[in-house]
Amino acid sequence: MFEQLSDKLNVTFERLRGRPRVSEADLEEALRDVRVALLEADVNLKVVRQLIATVRERALGEKVLESITGAQQVVKIVHDALVEMLGGEAAPIERAATPPTVVLLVGLQGSGKTTTAGKLANTLRKQGRHPLLVAADVHRPAAIDQLRALGKQLGIPVTEVNASRVASDVAAAIAAAPAQARDTVIVDTAGRLHIDDEMMKEVEAVVAAAKPHEVLLVVDAMTGQDAVEAASAFKARLPISGLVLTKVDSDARGGASLSIRAATGIPVKLLGVGEKLDALEVFHPDRLAQRILGMGDVLTLVEKAQEAVDRKTAEEQTKKLLEARFTFEDFYATLQQVKRMGPIGDLMKMIPGMGAVAKQLPTGPEAEAQMKRIEAMISSMTRAERVDPTIINGSRRRRIAAGSGTTVTEVNQLIKQFAEMQKLMKQMGGLAKSGRLPRIPGMPMPR
Amino acid sequence: MSLSDGLAKTRGGFLSRLFGRKAEEPITPEFLDELEEALLRADLSVSLVDPLMAQVRDLASTGELKTVPKALDAVREVLVAELTKQDASLRSGGKPRVILVVGVNGSGKTTTAAKLAKRLRDAGESPLLVAADTFRAAAIEQLETWASRLDIPIVSGRPDGDPAAVVFDAINAANARGNSTVIADTAGRLHTKGHLMDELGKIVRVTGRAREGAPDEVLLVLDGTAGQNAIQQARQFTKDANVTGLVITKLDGTAKGGAVFAIVHELGLPVKYLGVGEKADDLVPMDARAFVDALLPRAA
Numbered sequence: 166m167f168e169q170l171s172d173k174l175n176v177t178f179e180r181l182r183g184r185p186r187v188s189e190a191d192l193e194e195a196l197r198d199v200r201v202a203l204l205e206a207d208v209n210l211k212v213v214r215q216l217i218a219t220v221r222e223r224a225l226g227e228k229v230l231e232s233i234t235g236a237q238q239v240v241k242i243v244h245d246a247l248v249e250m251l252g253g254e255a256a257p258i259e260r261a262a263t264p265p266t267v268v269l270l271v272g273l274q275g276s277g278k279t280t281t282a283g284k285l286a287n288t289l290r291k292q293g294r295h296p297l298l299v300a301a302d303v304h305r306p307a308a309i310d311q312l313r314a315l316g317k318q319l320g321i322p323v324t325e326v327n328a329s330r331v332a333s334d335v336a337a338a339i340a341a342a343p344a345q346a347r348d349t350v351i352v353d354t355a356g357r358l359h360i361d362d363e364m365m366k367e368v369e370a371v372v373a374a375a376k377p378h379e380v381l382l383v384v385d386a387m388t389g390q391d392a393v394e395a396a397s398a399f400k401a402r403l404p405i406s407g408l409v410l411t412k413v414d415s416d417a418r419g420g421a422s423l424s425i426r427a428a429t430g431i432p433v434k435l436l437g438v439g440e441k442l443d444a445l446e447v448f449h450p451d452r453l454a455q456r457i458l459g460m461g462d463v464l465t466l467v468e469k470a471q472e473a474v475d476r477k478t479a480e481e482q483t484k485k486l487l488e489a490r491f492t493f494e495d496f497y498a499t500l501q502q503v504k505r506m507g508p509i510g511d512l513m514k515m516i517p518g519m520g521a522v523a524k525q526l527p528t529g530p531e532a533e534a535q536m537k538r539i540e541a542m543i544s545s546m547t548r549a550e551r552v553d554p555t556i557i558n559g560s561r562r563r564r565i566a567a568g569s570g571t572t573v574t575e576v577n578q579l580i581k582q583f584a585e586m587q588k589l590m591k592q593m594g595g596l597a598k599s600g601r602l603p604r605i606p607g608m609p610m611p612r
Numbered sequence: 613m614s615l616s617d618g619l620a621k622t623r624g625g626f627l628s629r630l631f632g633r634k635a636e637e638p639i640t641p642e643f644l645d646e647l648e649e650a651l652l653r654a655d656l657s658v659s660l661v662d663p664l665m666a667q668v669r670d671l672a673s674t675g676e677l678k679t680v681p682k683a684l685d686a687v688r689e690v691l692v693a694e695l696t697k698q699d700a701s702l703r704s705g706g707k708p709r710v711i712l713v714v715g716v717n718g719s720g721k722t723t724t725a726a727k728l729a730k731r732l733r734d735a736g737e738s739p740l741l742v743a744a745d746t747f748r749a750a751a752i753e754q755l756e757t758w759a760s761r762l763d764i765p766i767v768s769g770r771p772d773g774d775p776a777a778v779v780f781d782a783i784n785a786a787n788a789r790g791n792s793t794v795i796a797d798t799a800g801r802l803h804t805k806g807h808l809m810d811e812l813g814k815i816v817r818v819t820g821r822a823r824e825g826a827p828d829e830v831l832l833v834l835d836g837t838a839g840q841n842a843i844q845q846a847r848q849f850t851k852d853a854n855v856t857g858l859v860i861t862k863l864d865g866t867a868k869g870g871a872v873f874a875i876v877h878e879l880g881l882p883v884k885y886l887g888v889g890e891k892a893d894d895l896v897p898m899d900a901r902a903f904v905d906a907l908l909p910r911a912a
């Protein structure tokens with residue numbers, strides 16, 4: 166779900182990376198792109214500003230502007246700032262010294278509390294625990310039926326509370342747990358708005374009675390700018406110990422998690438990745454930061470690249486790529502450079518502009534062999550064909566296939582991929598130039 | 613609940629500081645920054661806010677916009693105009709009228725179906741509810757609880773049953789019983805799940821077999837707290853299920869639902885209703901002015 170953000174940042178930094186040094190103007194342009202990308206990912210505006218300020222300050226403080234490796238440093242600074250924002254280690258779910266461990270799930274309406282209660286019970290049982298589910302949502306129609314149905318599916322007992330004594334019934338269910346050989350109690354509560362004082366009082370009373378070891382705030386990954394507001398308000402009234410981010414199986418970029426972590430300090434603990442009861446994953450902040458930036462070990466690759474890539478060639482190619490003038494000729498030159506650097510799978514991403522199109526290219530163990538075939542096909546093209554692939558008609562394709570020991574299908578595929586890549590580059594080029602966004606048609610300003 | 617009551621809670625704080633200003637106050641760079649912040653924090657897409665702010669800055673620099681209230685009014689006007697381009701009334705193309713309620717998980721579909729049924733009944737119609745979320749645990753019971761509370765007839769599917777068949781049967785039942793409108797609640801599905809979107813496409817097609825030209829409305833229920841992903845949702849649901857209108861829920865919280873502007877702008881869909889609470893009466897017809905005023909409040 167974070168891929169789009171990382172793609173966007175990659176575009177920015179690949180562009181930067183192609184340049185020998187970062188000017189102050191370049192830095193500001195990169196920061197503008199970072200701002201847009203983060204806002205589109207629903208990162209809270211305040212957090213975006215904070216991050217940008219941090220990056221700018223550090224970039225200037227490190228005299229990055231005079232440095233020959235400025236672009237790489239900017240990449241690293243953004244990366245590090247994101248990691249810091251997300252927090253350090255993955256936080257485990259607490260376990261009480263004397264059972265039962267009590268976990269309470271709270272949050273806005275429809276965020277996924279009841280489903281998460283079922284998933285968490287399922288996960289903990291797989292770890293040898295003996296959970297009890299407590300249905301304490303007496304407000305939403307059939308919420309208790311819902312948890313009861315989940316308990317039945319899982320074969321995990323469910324205790325219900327009475328609408329007129331929610332807090333005391335929850336406490337009673339917890340007290341009764343050991344006698345039923347239950348060492349973990351998971352309490353599902355009603356969805357509530359953080360500004361609904363009466364409902365917030367209800368859950369405060371439940372917390373006071375249940376004395377939970379974990380109070381998990383369940384947040385929808387698709388949440389927008391309001392995430393921080395809601396999370397802060399919940400945290401102000403309840404001892405929130407962790408965040409569960411749900412619906413991560415969507416294509417939401419999930420800036421809400423970043424925002425909440427940065428603004429409230431609440432650590433993300435679990436990810437909901439589907440509607441089924443096994444779709445719960447442990448969250449790793451470090452992995453997330455890398456995923457956001459799409460970096461992996463890009464930083465070390467950047468260093469390697471510095472040695473191997475002839476900067477000038479790279480710069481020219483980036484320019485051509487962005488203008489969709491990238492030809493098979495350039496592609497061939499790029500392949501030659503890549504070959505000098507080592508395993509192709511890893512290194513494709515590093516070539517300026519290539520990260521975003523890496524998806525189009527072969528990866529994995531077969532990549533090396535396939536690259537050889539691609540190389541052979543390109544060598545079998547005439548110069549005219551390499552510069553203008555549109556002239557490669559049927560008979561030319563047959564000739565290229567025969568000359569390179571490949572098939573016409575493979576040649577067709579290469580040409581198609583290449584065309585797609587050019588199209589992609591054209592889009593990136595457009596994006597790159599749009600430092601200022603165009604006026605939106607149909608949205609005129611009245612005077 | 614009235615719309616302004618429902619939305620009233622979203623005022624105050626940062627926004628009242630920004631907008632509780634004197635009438636003659638001139639436009640300053642700080643004001644422009646705060647205005648931009650208000651728009652972005654309301655989940656308006658940066659792709660709309662940037663050009664909009666560029667225009668405001670332009671007009672301010674040429675002196676065409678002079679005071680803070682003028683600038684705010686200009687922006688409000690643009691936003692209201694964007695929301696009022698489309699017809700927001702409920703369509704009907706035959707008897708019974710068929711309305712499908714669709715959307716991602718937890719956005720408020722079931723509650724909206726119940727609220728809408730009550731609205732129509734209060735307006736003298738005879739709605740029939742259809743519980744066609746056969747997937748989520750107790751989703752059928754949830755709508756049945758609403759139906760019995762509101763005393764509105766309901767046709768229910770079986771857990772794990774075929775939702776398209778339930779809707780088909782319900783339309784026939786409505787015909788036989790003389791119900792004027794069929795409101796079918798469907799299971800939540802992420803727009804990224806191809807097989808579930810195909811299933812929805814099938815429901816849409818099957819309703820057309822039960823009644824020529826149906827469905828009359830496919831209402832996409834969007835969670836008002838959702839951010840930019842709502843745009844993806846709207847695109848995909850429109851593609852796979854021919855969405856005809858939007859409902860934005862949970863506007864009784866502090867979220868403003870600003871992501872809808874990009875949707876309306878791009879897809880030309882009308883916003884038909886707003887959800888402003890969990891009770892049966894907490895569904896109100898779209899009121900563009902009230903919606904925009906909640907986003908950029910007027911000084912009290």
Ligand SMILES: Nc1nc2c(ncn2[C@@H]2O[C@H](COP(=O)(O)OP(=O)(O)O)[C@@H](O)[C@H]2O)c(=O)[nH]1
Nearest residue numbers: 275276277278279280412437438439440717718
């Ligand atoms: N795709 C997906 N759906 C989820 C996830 N978690 C919950 N849901 C769905 O979101 C909807 C609301 O969930 P529910 O547990 O009832 O939310 P609650 O109101 O907070 O208790 C239901 O349709 C769930 O199936 C998740 O991680 N992925």
Ligand SMILES: Nc1nc2c(ncn2[C@@H]2O[C@H](COP(=O)(O)OP(=O)(O)O)[C@@H](O)[C@H]2O)c(=O)[nH]1
Nearest residue numbers: 274275718719720721722723861862887888889
């Ligand atoms: N505050 C508030 N809650 C709402 C609104 N609409 C629905 N809900 C709540 O959101 C949760 C999910 O609603 P539901 O109708 O079950 O969503 P569905 O999964 O899309 O069918 C429930 O707890 C509803 O009571 C609204 O307009 N305001």
Ligand SMILES: [Mg+2]
Nearest residue numbers: 278279302308
């Ligand atoms: Mg629930």
Ligand SMILES: [Mg+2]
Nearest residue numbers: 721722745751
């Ligand atoms: Mg539902």
